[in-house]
Amino acid sequence: MTVAEWCIFTTVLLYLLTIAPIKWIGSRHYDNSRPRDPAFYQDPIRSRALGAHQNGIETFPFFAIAVLLAEFRVAPQNLINELALLFLIVRIAYILTYLGDRPSLRSILWNLGFAINTAIFFLPLIRRYLPI
Template sequence: MTLAHWMILVAALLPYLCTAAAKAGAPGFDNASPRDWQARLTGWRQRADWAQRNHFEAFPAFAAAVILAEMAGAAPGRVNALAVAFVLLRLAYTGAYLANRPALRSLCFALGFACVIWLFALAL
């Protein structure tokens, strides 16, 4: 497995880490009705829930871009570097989201999205 493949795995786990953060130790968590409970979250827990939703949205394009770039024979070092950069930017995105820093969060999102576009471009 390449480093980029490991980054796909890490990116797949990011939403679950965010949802665990939102739920861990939270008062009144109801596993029988988790979506209703999540809809009532506030503060950093609400932002952790929103971050996990965005991670799920960003994941498919990232995974596809890595796989296509590798299938096209793109330079492995470049694919690995972009995959690592994407994951690091997504971690920074999560931190910015939890800290309620929207401008930084948007910058991290945009740079991560640029990594995905670059990976697709490598597949051309």
């Protein structure tokens, strides 16, 4: 498996690990028979963790498809790997800014992550112009 493919798997773990600790820490108030109970997420940190988790689910398909398409279309693997790692780092920073209630920085990081995904997606198109 390539580094980029491991990044796909890590991205799944990342969005799961965004919400799991919040549920565990708040286990006295969390009812697993009602996992989407809005009352549990009224706490600000829980609400932000849920938002970060949901955003991870929303961004995952584009990232996974971009990586797999770039690999399928034989874009330079080292570039795919580097961009995938960069995306993962940006996602970690995004989650931390989401949890830390830094909306402006969070938006910048979201846009940076989207730009990285777009770059991965278009690597096959521009590969002949790359000096690799």
